[in-house]
Amino acid sequence: MVRTLPVAAWHSMPAYDMIHTLRGLCRREVESLCDFLEGLATIDQKGIHLELGFPNLFELCRIEFGLSEGCIYRRIQVARKLRHYPELLRALRSGDINLTLASMLCPYLGRHAWETLLSCVRGQSKRQACKALRDLDQQVKTPDGPTSRVQYLGGERYSYRLRIPSHLHHQLERVRELLSHQVPEGEWTGILETLVQYYLRKNDPHEQISPSPDLWLEYSSTSRYIPKGLKQLLLERSGFQCQYISAEGRRCSQTRYLDIDHIHPLARGGETRMDNLQVLCRAHNLLKGDTAITHHNQFSTREKKEKPAKETFSQKFQKITKG
């Protein structure tokens, strides 16, 4: 990267010129930030990050641009609002608000008039703007519905704040009652932990033990139904990770929201067989459906080069399905 000014130039510069120069640098930073946000919004709308093998915008920004988590979060949050609220970008470009204030405004957009929101935060510190926006929300009744806020408190602690409808409140109270033998104090952290562990034991593939291969013998390869055992095996083979690989050879790193996909669709004669199934994250499964891009060859040739996560198990299964 080329230096804008040599260090020596700063030392010999009169104070007024220094401020003037710094102001110019800030101005350029704002302009490049706004250009960046517009570019990011376009990438998001067109799904370009998915085609390149990134599971989401966050990973693209982290790996390609080396931005910190907070920076990425604010940029994505604002970029996603630009399509419907272009005034946000105008306020950023004009210097009325900075990125932090723009990010703070995002949850309030559409709930209050733009001019009202802008007057709450323009020229304010983060703390002042936060208070003004909260006060504004209290003046006007906000729509019903669950809202949530997760805050990192440092160390191993997080704070969750939820606004929930009354029926959910009653259901939670009933759960607390039923769990009174396990969580005698009825403390919500204990209740939540019990519920989460129960759900994960039932649904998280990482927590499940591979079933016997015998369980897969009775299924039709022309059926859309994928037996639980076969699904588990496919997940193990993929290393519990999306198998999308971009044209440049980048494999998607997503390990959550994984679906099983027929490489050659059933409707076009494909079968529910080990060699015609792959694991895709929700985003790449949708991308494949949307664009009708079939990465059949890409996947099948690359797949052979990858080391299977549970080779002996896979081989055992393939013998059964092919034989």
Ligand SMILES: [Zn+2]
């Ligand atoms: Zn993916």
